[in-house]
Amino acid sequence: MIRNPILPGFNPDPSICRVGDDYYIATSTFEWYPGVQIHHSRDLVNWRLIRRPLERASQLDMRGNPDSCGIWAPCLSYCDGLFWLVYTDVKRFDGNFKDAHNYIVTAEGVEATWSDPVYVNSSGFDPSLFHDDDGRKWFLNMQWNHRTESFGGSPKSPAFDGILLQEWDERTRRLVGPVKNIFAGSSLGLVEGPHLFKRDGWYYLTVAEGGTGYDHAVTMARSRTIDGPYEMHPNVHLITSKDHPEAALQRAGHGQYVETPDGEAYHTHLCGRPLPPHRRCTLGRETALQKCVWREDGWLYLENGGVVPEVTVQAPAGASEAAEPVVIETDFDEPALPPEFQWLRTPVPERIFSLGWRKGHLRLFGRESIGSWFEQALVARRQEHHAFRAETVVEFAPAGYQQVAGLTHYYNRHKFHALGVTWHETLGRVVTILSCPGDYPNGRLQFPAGSGATVPAGPLHLAMEVRQNDLQFFWKASGQEEWTAIGPVLDAGVISDEGGRGEHGSFTGAFAGMFAFDISGSALPADFDRFRYEAITK
The missing domain is CATH 2.115.10.20 (Glycosyl hydrolase domain; family 43)
Incomplete structure (x- = not known):
């Protein structure tokens, strides 16, 4: 099917x-x-x-x-x-x-x-x-x-x-x-x-x-x-x-x-799967396929006899059952990005990332802010499940609060949550949250974890879990067994087409990925040595 x-x-x-x-x-x-x-x-x-x-x-x-x-x-x-x-x-x-x-x-x-x-x-x-x-x-x-x-x-x-x-x-x-x-x-x-x-x-x-x-x-x-x-x-x-x-x-x-080689008729269409209670499509607009039939009047109709698309339809003869991977993990050992990843806008990717500077690492060069329309270092993959966990490990040594790198649940410059490693004047290196929950047109940041938590030098593990409309960030230092939750549960539902300005205000989709920015202009790099995306099935 x-x-x-x-x-x-x-x-x-x-x-x-x-x-x-x-x-x-x-x-x-x-x-x-x-x-x-x-x-x-x-x-x-x-x-x-x-x-x-x-x-x-x-x-x-x-x-x-x-x-x-x-x-x-x-x-x-x-x-x-x-x-x-x-x-x-x-x-x-x-x-x-x-x-x-x-x-x-x-x-x-x-x-x-x-x-x-x-x-x-x-x-x-x-x-x-x-x-x-x-x-x-x-x-x-x-x-x-x-x-x-x-x-x-x-x-x-x-x-x-x-x-x-x-x-x-x-x-x-x-x-x-x-x-x-x-x-x-x-x-x-x-x-x-x-x-x-x-x-x-x-x-x-x-x-x-x-x-x-x-x-x-x-x-x-x-x-x-x-x-x-x-x-x-x-x-x-x-x-x-x-x-x-x-x-x-x-x-x-x-x-x-x-049409299939045997003359069977199908029609693609985009669709959305809204979550209650706000009917937000957190996975954006997706692609579906419907079985159709030609009737004697010379018109095409859905095989089900109506106009409403179905979740399950008959496949052509000989089709095999789809096998959906639950865990997708990369260690960045290859010379090119895994195919599921993309970045934003620029045809000059070497300005924002490299897989060659350090073996087994994706290096992001801090450029413009996480909301830039021109040159921002953000590499991400699509959210494909209503519930998922994403993890990465980052090495980043900021010298000031204008330098931030980490993990993000991202839609656009007005709709994102980000867990970032940065520098605080009195706390030193910290991990904190930058959030922009659809505050259009101002695009003002919120800081749900305040100044953040002091973290030791060296690699830092970052994670987020999205369960339908809820998002929780986590972190741990290398060598630690237990993850530490940081900040409150955030509204993951706003990272959707309907979030912020609402229907027709935007129409792309949610991504999970890695980012770095350095608005001091120093282009401070951040090294990520793996990225794991896992569907939460229970």
Whole structure:
């Protein structure tokens, strides 16, 4: 069986592509570097992260991008012996403008080196590329209308001004011919995330609507001609949980259709799994997959007969049961970061970390603050479970309170908890807590452990346990057996899409990782010699 979500943790806007017996899903990465996650499967059940293709400055530079900007809604396809990836780099969040730039990159194989980007347009975000059976290629994206009161964090439908279609000329590598607005969406509004496919002479268009919160939906339409007019699905929405608050998978929307080699139909979608009592999705927007059927009326429907997605659906024949690792540990002995780790914004990672300075250690160079949009030393992996424990060991010798390094539960500059080793004028080297529990727009720090606890010189073990909405930090010195809890139990639920400004105020996901900053400008390094992530199953 397929057990949803198939990609747990922050993996939104899934674009799926099949090549032979191989399936690939590309998901948004926003401000996290390298850009775009691509997972691979051969049975739709077991998925493995195999590539982040936007990995160098010529492809992507997000320094200065605000939180929840960067890479939005990639679309992955295969044609003419190439993989094609289109994506948006969004440069602004708040206010009337988005400054959303769309690009195309290609590669002969997903795991190969991808090309430098070709610029396409900036008229809106969520681009996709459709390869028609006559050899022509068509570029789609939503159109952003800045002449409204639609501000980031409180979207209004008028800013989402329909789905644009224009032909892409591969020979000249530019858009050609007229731009047509082919679909205004349904009454739900906020139409975005277009994907086209063709079947039995019909062009089928799926879009995301309702915003990426609890009213989210996959809406479907079709036309005999690519530029419309498009008629709406009999149910309007193919997938949505908006009228079913009891459903396990909420916020269902934004996905893409795929067929197996045997013609079985499936559709991806993003989803969230909220925790009571505040309905916060602490794992962000995740990727799920639903089994679908074609009916005699020529429309696609969920196999369950309704519109509400299910946690468990039938997999294709021959699929094997997914085996989820409970403990993932790295000792940083390899020359590259383990694939689950990312950092923020910069295409110059050697400025913020190194695996070569000291064998078996990840060295972070203290740069700008933990809330910087430009250059901060923070290396982290996704939270994939509602309950987990993370541990690390750090060696760090601060000379002043402007130098801090340690362990963090991180969402963005306004939503994080951090256990840091630093220096206090009277206590000496201490471990303390820096917390920013969604205090927008001020982003003020809180210090739940006060000045902290004095700690001895040498390596220091740091840990945190998250159990649903609760977070507790711990520390111990090398050679000690028992862990010491520090500070009160913190609100882990705020490290979520709905924390702080609330729904639509941000939409990425929670990370657990290591950080260092040195706002004195001395770039003091911190050495981490392991990182352990363990799901808490009881």
